[in-house]
Amino acid sequence: MRKIVRDLGYSLAVLGVVIAAVWVYSYVDTERQYNKVYTFAVSPQLVPHDSESIARGQHFYNVYSCRQCHGADLGGTMLIDNALLGTIGTRNLTNGKGGLQEYSGQDWIRALKHGVNVTGKPLIAMPAHETALIPNQDLLDILAFCRHQKPVDRLLPLTPGPLFRILMAFGQIGPLPVAIIDHHRKPIKRVKEAASADFGANLAITCFGCHKSDFKGGASQIPTLRSAPDISPTGRVGHWTAGEFSRTLRTGVTPEGRRLNNKYMPWKRFKDFKEIEIQALRAYLLSLPGRADRNVKILDQTRHE
Template identity: 35%
Template sequence: MMKPKSTWQWIGLIGGGLIALLVVAFVVLYGIGTARANQHYDISVTVPPIPNDAAAIVRGEHIANSFGICKNCHGEDLGGRLEFDIPGLLTIPTPNLTAGKGGVGAYYTDADWVRAIRHGVGHDGRPLFFMLSQAFNEWSDADVGALIAYLKQIPPVDNELPARNFAALGRVMMGTGMVPPVAVDLIDHTAPPPAAPDPGETAAYGAYLTHTCTECHGTQFNGKPFGPPGEEVPSPNLTPGGELATWSEAQFIQTLRSGVTPRGKALSLDMPWVSYGRMSDEELKAVWLYLQSLPALPQGG
């Protein structure tokens, strides 16, 4: 007769089985994360007219400086920087947009610029991480064309950044969904470009200018969990149901220009207030009107 297994033998069998399951899970999640990081997107684009007149270039520069928040990630000279570098997890640079050494401007075609800005896909067909293309996709042909016109003539900056890389644990995190969805998966790539409302102190124009705000404050502008996994905090509620109900238009504009709220609280550096503060008085008044027109919602997140 077979001797019954001892307690330690059972513990060994169960422990070995659990280890085997963990190994299988690691391999599966690693594979999912690798596929996600390297997925190729074949997206055909329609290139809008790219102007070369001074007025359009000035408009493009204004977009990059202000509500486009390009310089918040790519640097004041748009030469790029190492945005995320976590040893053992991932390395993600924000690209050098100029035509200098290491810059995409040296080889990007007009179609490449459109694909990156509107669709979140790079020159190699891979997804661009932490790129707000789901917001930029809401811009008009005229504004996208003006931005590209500006980017094509900015001074070259020599800045060769490390390649994007996901370590094994980083790929597993991607496989679990801990890394946020990439913009390319959030966009209807067949939708026609929207028309921009006429500039002016109107809620409609304010709505057009706030597409990038939804990334942190949510599509209803009442806040959502923000921050690294496990460290999320609610982003502020921008509807009349939040603190802005006690602000005036002048205080709102002053806050975005100074980075300090009416209560004397400094805005988080995660909030690109320097960029938004470069918007014109007319634009900021339009944004204020739009936010005030929203339903008063409780704090989200």
Template identity: 30%
Template sequence: MKGWVKWSLGGVGLAILLAAGAVVVGLELADDKMQRQVKVDVLPVAIAADATTLPRGKYLYDSRGCVDCHGANGAGREFINDGKGMRVAGPNISPGAGNVVLRYTPEDWVRTLRHGVKPDGRPVLIMPSEDYNRLTDEDLGALVAHVKALPPASGPAAVLELPLPVRVLYGFGAIRDAAQKIDHQLPPAKAVAEGVNPAHGAYVANMCIGCHGAGLSGGKIPGAPPDWAAASNLTPGEGSVMARYPDAAVFVAMLRSGKRPDGTAISVMPFESLRALNDVDAQALYVFLKTVPARAAGQH
């Protein structure tokens, strides 16, 4: 056999061995990350089930993404199943049999929702706590009050089946969990007056950062199935989709319908929640997005 053929075969073999070794290391790192302890000091919030708090909590639950993963009744639901090794389902959080929040203290709710950390100190892997980190104490308490007041429903624990490439990328840090993304030193957000203005729109826009990024410039959603479309650039920068929406009415119509102005359907977006946004929140979101700094698509 010619020398160059031997060298080529040897190189291929070495590359295979290195790749296999990288996979093994990545899986070990992923396991370590999933089991790591994240120390976060939290203070409890008031959880009051009264005539003002419960309707606000229901509105937040319906419009901020909770329903998409846990279902309207809180019993949990499957929301990713690509048939290729990725299957994810939210757990039962209603007061019914099998719920995972039965023994949650007020501090546990804050730690999980605001910081992406389970009561036992391990990171929450799928829930986008970065979207809820800036909830005010009042809104966080109202959201929890609604969940605790849901009618009991039976449901399973969470399902988290991730394909090997996703686990390896997570292990090497290419995919981060919420606890890695959140600045845990930030104090709770202060309430702003509701209205069609950028300040209130910025508060609403916190629900978008899990997919569109902290800078709202979009890009491939880390850890998502490979056939999912990239999140759109919501800034005025290169590759922005905002030019399609010349005014708030067109933008709000998209949130309500799940369709672009040309009638084509938008995939991936959580329209079950987005269409529940009231007019003030939806219009304020548009007003805010018109003020954000321009970034190229995917530039965080």
């Protein structure tokens, strides 16, 4: 019995050392990533103040999924509140306390195009690798909208927990957006609104956070989310007609009769999309490689809606 107790004590001691080593490595590695300072030159940005730009900014705030994370009042929301994963909130985008008063137009573009804050440190909870693909003018319109909203006094914590740090240090979360953005990409120009793949490409950036850059889906890097389905031409979406695609996004019910859970597939946000934007998104998805039957238009004309 004494030997068993001694061996158990040794095993627990070794396990404790391993856990401590993993934690120390994870903490040091993530602190290095979080505190690295980057410098990106951004040309002066003129933030519009006219009513038309503000109205466009409100529309883009909804369409580009800003509201999902930053809330209807723009004051920020809690993304994660968990003892192991941490307390991770989004930033207050208003001019209230805890807001973005210190962000100029240049700082705004630097954050959304390069993934760093005003001090040059990486943004942790901001998917800048997605917003980097949004036309600059759309982003400035969103800022114009933010600056003309009622100030909200709110500053949410951003404290990654031990499990979050361990998963990140060992490549199960991340990398940080600043590390994967093409920082030499030329400014992206606004595309004319049309039911076209080119226009849809801008709108689709809010999809690849879950459905991946090839839109074929797979396991999520966010521990609290489920795997996402294939929405490329090789998936079910590739066989839906224009009407079926639109009804799915409007009602949350697929042509096969499956009801989408808004928690995992936020279909309710598409109520803010114009019909031309929904069809542009579909046009882009159908333009991706992998579809065996390319006669999409013929199928749409002959298939019963």
